[in-house]
Amino acid sequence: MNMKQGLIIALLVVLVVLVIIYPFKFKLALHFNVLELVGFIAIKFLGFNLVTMKLYIDENGKPCIQRGKKKKKKKKKPFSYRQAYFMSLGKRLEIKKFEIYLSYGQASDAYLTSMACGVVLMIDSLLSSVLLDNYKHVKIYTDIDPIYNDDRLELSGAVVITFSILDLVVSVLLGLVNYFKVKKEAKYA
Secondary structure, three states: OHHHHHHHHHHHHHHHHHHHHEEEEEEEEEEEOOOOOOOEEEEEEEEEEEEEEEEOOOOOOOEEOOOOOOEEEEEOOOOOOHHHHHHHHHOEEEEEEEEEEEEOOOOOOHHHHHHHHHHHHHHHHHHHHHHHHHHOEEEEEEEEEEEEOOOOOEEEEEEEEEEEEHHHHHHHHHHHHHHHHHHHHHOOO
C-alpha cells in the first residue's frame, strides 16, 4: 500500500466518523389562525421538507387537510420494541431552539384578552424553565401580543431538535435492552 492509498483510506475513516457524530437537525413548525380556521404544519429534516400541510374548514363546516394523512390505529398494543427505541432515543435528543408566538385579541373584552395572554405566558414560562433545566444551550423565543382593538387569535411555534447517527445506534441497543427487560419482568409478574 502506497502513500496515496493510505491517505484515501484515512480520509474515508475520518469522513465516516464525522458523519456518525454529526448532529442532524429536525424542525417542526406550526401556525394556526383560529378565527379564520386555517392552520399550517411543516416538518423539515436536513433542510428538506418532509411534510407540509394546510388545515382548514370548508364551506360545509368539515375539517380538511390539503395533503393526505395516515389513519391512526386506536387499538392498544402491548409494550413493543418500537416504544422502547423511541423512549431511549427521546432521552438522547437535544432541543436547540424553541419558539412560540401568540397574537390574541377580543375587541369587546379587554379583561379576557389580558387573562388569556397571561395564561399562555405562564405556560410558556413553565416550558422554558423545563427546557433550560434540561438543555444548556437552548434558544428560546417568545412573543405574546395582546391586541385590544381587534378580534384575532394566531398561534405559531417551532422546535429544532438535533441528533446524530451515533445517538440512533446507541438508542437501538438501549431499546433492545429495555425491551427484553420489560418482557422478562412481564413474564415473571
